Amino acid sequence: xxxxxxxxxxxxxxxxxxxxxxxxxxxxxxxxxxxxxxxxxxxxxxxxxxxxxxxxxxxxxxxxxxxxxxxxxxxxxxxxxxxxxxxxxxxxxxxxxxxxxxxxxxxxxxxxxxxxxxxxxxxxxxxxxxxxxxxxxxxxxxxxxxxxxxxxxxxxxxxxxxxxxxxxxxxxxxxxxxxxxxxxxxxxxxxxxxxxxxxxxxxxxxxxxxxxxxxxxxxxxxxxxxxxxxxxxxxxxxxxxxxxxxxxxxxxxxxxxxxxxxxxxxxxxxxxxxxxxxxxxxxxxxxxxxxxxxxxxxxxxxxxxxxxxxxxxxxxxxxxxxxxxxx
Amino acid sequence: xxxxxxxxxxxxxxxxxxxxxxxxxxxxxxxxxxxxxxxxxxxxxxxxxxxxxxxxxxxxxxxxxxxxxxxxxxxxxxxxxxxxxxxxxxxxxxxxxxxxxxxxxxxxxxxxxxxxxxxxxxxxxxxxxxxxxxxxxxxxxxxxxxxxxxxxxxxxxxxxxxxxxxxxxxxxxxxxxxxxxxxxxxxxxxxxxxxxxxxxxxxxxxxxxxxxxxxxxxxxxxxxxxxxxxxxxxxxxxxxxxxxxxxxxxxxxxxxxxxxxxxxxxxxxxxxxxxxxxxxxxxxxxxxxxxxxxxxxxxxxxxxxxxxxxxxxxxxxxxxxxxxxxxxxxxxxxxxxxxxxxxxxxxxxxxxxxxxxxxxxxxxxxxxxxxxxxxxxxxxxxxxxxxxxxxxxxxxxxxxxxxxxxxxxxxxxxxxxxxxxxxxxxxxxxxxxxxxxxxxxxxxxxxxxx
Numbered sequence: 055x056x057x058x059x060x061x062x063x064x065x066x067x068x069x070x071x072x073x074x075x076x077x078x079x080x081x082x083x084x085x086x087x088x089x090x091x092x093x094x095x096x097x098x099x100x101x102x103x104x105x106x107x108x109x110x111x112x113x114x115x116x117x118x119x120x121x122x123x124x125x126x127x128x129x130x131x132x133x134x135x136x137x138x139x140x141x142x143x144x145x146x147x148x149x150x151x152x153x154x155x156x157x158x159x160x161x162x163x164x165x166x167x168x169x170x171x172x173x174x175x176x177x178x179x180x181x182x183x184x185x186x187x188x189x190x191x192x193x194x195x196x197x198x199x200x201x202x203x204x205x206x207x208x209x210x211x212x213x214x215x216x217x218x219x220x221x222x223x224x225x226x227x228x229x230x231x232x233x234x235x236x237x238x239x240x241x242x243x244x245x246x247x248x249x250x251x252x253x254x255x256x257x258x259x260x261x262x263x264x265x266x267x268x269x270x271x272x273x274x275x276x277x278x279x280x281x282x283x284x285x286x287x288x289x290x291x292x293x294x295x296x297x298x299x300x301x302x303x304x305x306x307x308x309x310x311x312x313x314x315x316x317x318x319x320x321x322x323x324x325x326x327x328x329x330x331x332x333x334x335x336x337x338x339x340x341x342x343x344x345x346x347x348x349x350x351x352x353x354x355x356x357x358x359x360x361x362x363x364x365x366x367x368x369x370x371x372x373x374x375x376x377x378x379x380x381x
Numbered sequence: 382x383x384x385x386x387x388x389x390x391x392x393x394x395x396x397x398x399x400x401x402x403x404x405x406x407x408x409x410x411x412x413x414x415x416x417x418x419x420x421x422x423x424x425x426x427x428x429x430x431x432x433x434x435x436x437x438x439x440x441x442x443x444x445x446x447x448x449x450x451x452x453x454x455x456x457x458x459x460x461x462x463x464x465x466x467x468x469x470x471x472x473x474x475x476x477x478x479x480x481x482x483x484x485x486x487x488x489x490x491x492x493x494x495x496x497x498x499x500x501x502x503x504x505x506x507x508x509x510x511x512x513x514x515x516x517x518x519x520x521x522x523x524x525x526x527x528x529x530x531x532x533x534x535x536x537x538x539x540x541x542x543x544x545x546x547x548x549x550x551x552x553x554x555x556x557x558x559x560x561x562x563x564x565x566x567x568x569x570x571x572x573x574x575x576x577x578x579x580x581x582x583x584x585x586x587x588x589x590x591x592x593x594x595x596x597x598x599x600x601x602x603x604x605x606x607x608x609x610x611x612x613x614x615x616x617x618x619x620x621x622x623x624x625x626x627x628x629x630x631x632x633x634x635x636x637x638x639x640x641x642x643x644x645x646x647x648x649x650x651x652x653x654x655x656x657x658x659x660x661x662x663x664x665x666x667x668x669x670x671x672x673x674x675x676x677x678x679x680x681x682x683x684x685x686x687x688x689x690x691x692x693x694x695x696x697x698x699x700x701x702x703x704x705x706x707x708x709x710x711x712x713x714x715x716x717x718x719x720x721x722x723x724x725x726x727x728x729x730x731x732x733x734x735x736x737x738x739x740x741x742x743x744x745x746x747x748x749x750x751x752x753x754x755x756x757x758x759x760x761x762x763x764x765x766x767x768x769x770x771x772x773x774x775x776x777x778x779x780x781x782x783x784x785x786x787x788x789x790x791x792x793x794x795x796x797x798x799x800x801x802x803x804x805x806x807x808x809x810x811x812x813x814x815x816x817x818x819x820x821x822x823x824x825x826x827x828x829x830x831x
Contacts, residue, residue, distance in 0.1 A: 131414050132826055134486030134511040138414040139829060219654045220665060239654040240803050329600060330799050345483040347788040348507055349826060
């Protein structure tokens with residue numbers, strides 16, 4: 055019987071070894087690649103029938119606009135005008151040269167990190183809490199998840215009044231403990247804090263919901279075994295539950311990041327990017343430049359940059375973070 | 382633990398992907414603007430209107446300024462009674478002028494363009510340089526529009542290259558509103574201050590005896606840079622002289638210094654967090670500069686008597702900008718549709734309907750005959766505050782091009798004013814940043830289209 059080392063040395067070996075069991079089993083030689091059978095036309099017809107409409111919709115509503123946006127980003131084009139002037143990479147150069155770009159990127163980073171990081175931590179805490187057998191658990195679950203299904207504009211308008219420093223409930227509560235209301239609407243930093251709070255309030259239910267589903271699939275016997283071995287609940291959570299939540303965390307990190315970077319409704323309803331552009335994220339800048347300033351080419355350039363950032367971040371997550379996830 | 386699935390791609394897949402992207406890119410290039418120099422304004426039509434038969438159906442995009450949907454529907458009903466062969470479809474195309482403009486520009490080149498569209502003070506020029514609206518002089522002449530009866534400033538607001546591009550409709554100006562109860566407590570005469578210098582004298586009494594913050598100021602886009610025209614022009618300054626920014630003049634800096642001193646040095650003005658009109662209505666401030674379009678709402682909401690007056694004068698005299706919206710006709714429609722749209726526009730802005738619209742909304746009567754007619758006279762008798770707004774109309778002037786004609790002009794000026802009001806930034810520095818940005822925007826987005 056050949057040793058494992060012998061088998062590894064052999065490049066055209068007809069056997070393979072399971073590393074975990076050491077069992078040797080016959081496999082096809084590596085040099086042999088079976089020729090694919092030509093698919094009958096019926097298969098193609100079926101493919102077209104089932105996948106065709108979806109592919110067509112994807113091309114028309116996703117890929118075409120994506121490429122159109124890329125093309126428009128090379129034009130100096132006023133929205134509504136029938137003609138445009140090609141400027142190559144001029145719009146990109148303008149964006150990178152603009153002194154306001156640093157502010158927009160900073161606001162975007164702070165908003166994204168706070169909403170993604172904060173949302174996942176708070177969502178997980180809620181999920182852990184709601185996973186326990188408590189009185190009124192069903193009602194609590196509904197309360198936590200309900201804001202997620204509300205319209206972003208409605209949520210924004212609601213909180214617009216909540217944060218009003220003259221008539222809002224936050225001002226009244228702070229006043230009751232002798233603290234003056236922060237200038238939520240007149241200070242760019244407080245305004246950013248305000249929209250982050252509202253975004254978290256609206257979206258944390260989604261994270262909690264997904265984490266709750268994942269927590270309910272954690273095998274109880276593992277936790278019981280850990281408990282018998284003397285592991286504290288905190289240690290069991292850290293060493294057993296958290297690793298098992300890896301795929302869920304990975305999934306949430308991607309979906310919440312994409313959602314956060316594309317956030318628009320709450321900012322539009324509450325601050326319109328102000329004051330002093332203190333809540334203007336890249337997404338909001340795309341809207342402002344495209345529809346308010348009518349600079350369709352420049353707006354497309356910002357959209358392309360945001361797309362590239364999202365693509366790179368997602369690829370990095372898939373390449374590096376996914377490797378650390380245990381399925 | 383199971384193996385992590387790996388993502389691989391082979392040559393065939395790359396080729397397939399490239400084919401899909403190639404086909405999509407071809408599709409993408411098939412639409413969008415044509416390449417070349419800026420298209421510019423639409424040419425005056427060579428249409429011989431005498432041979433044109435009006436279309437049977439037209440569409441009007443409105444946001445119903447001053448909650449005027451029922452008023453607009455009533456005017457349409459009256460028009461259709463006189464012209465049963467023409468149907469007018471009223472479409473709510475947005476909640477404000479900006480939303481209408483966004484939709485109108487996005488609809489360019491499609492079949493969804495309306496025949497008539499609202500064209501506000503900050504949007505009509507962009508419609509014009511994009512070639513989206515029709516110069517109206519020939520059509521107005523053919524339809525025997527009585528344009529001489531329009532308030533000259535309001536009608537000429539839409540003039541460029543010798544043509545009129547819209548007809549005034551829901552027009553407004555800023556107006557000085559004051560709380561009469563507070564004024565009485567402070568022992569002030571029942572009128573608005575004639576000048577800012579007089580307001581400076583009154584403000585301590587309003588704060589001490591009236592018990593409120595004397596002046597409430599509004600911030601935000603489409604607002605701050607509008608009312609600031611009063612202080613700026615009153616000091617003899619301007620945002621721009623045609624396309625040249627003039628915010629570096631001593632007069633402009635003096636205006637900003639004055640504004641800043643109201644907030645920080647003398648502490649007699651505050652910037653509203655959300656809505657200065659709501660704060661005024663709740664009795665938090667003694668007076669505000671609000672739109673005449675808010676008059677009806679303020680009178681209804683306030684629990685105290687509201688007084689109105691002209692905006693205070695600066696050292697160089699009275700200064701009040703015009704605002705609001707006109708109505709334009711889309712260039713990308715058939716002559717038949719444009720003629721029908723012109724007929725409706727003439728009806729919409731005739732003397733009777735102008736008075737009907739103004740008396741129900743609070744917007745300015747844009748025709749002299751409507752201003753002096755029976756309907757409005759009754760309104761003045763019932764609401765004397767309205768008469769003030771109408772009288773002030775004679776002192777108004779069109780806005781500076783740097784704010785209303787350059788993309789991002791208002792936004793850059795708003796940012797500069799917010800820096801001055803909220804962060805106590807040096808006016809010269811804040812204005813310099815705005816001026817540079819507006820000049821760049823003009824070079825990139827306007828000059829090529831003129």
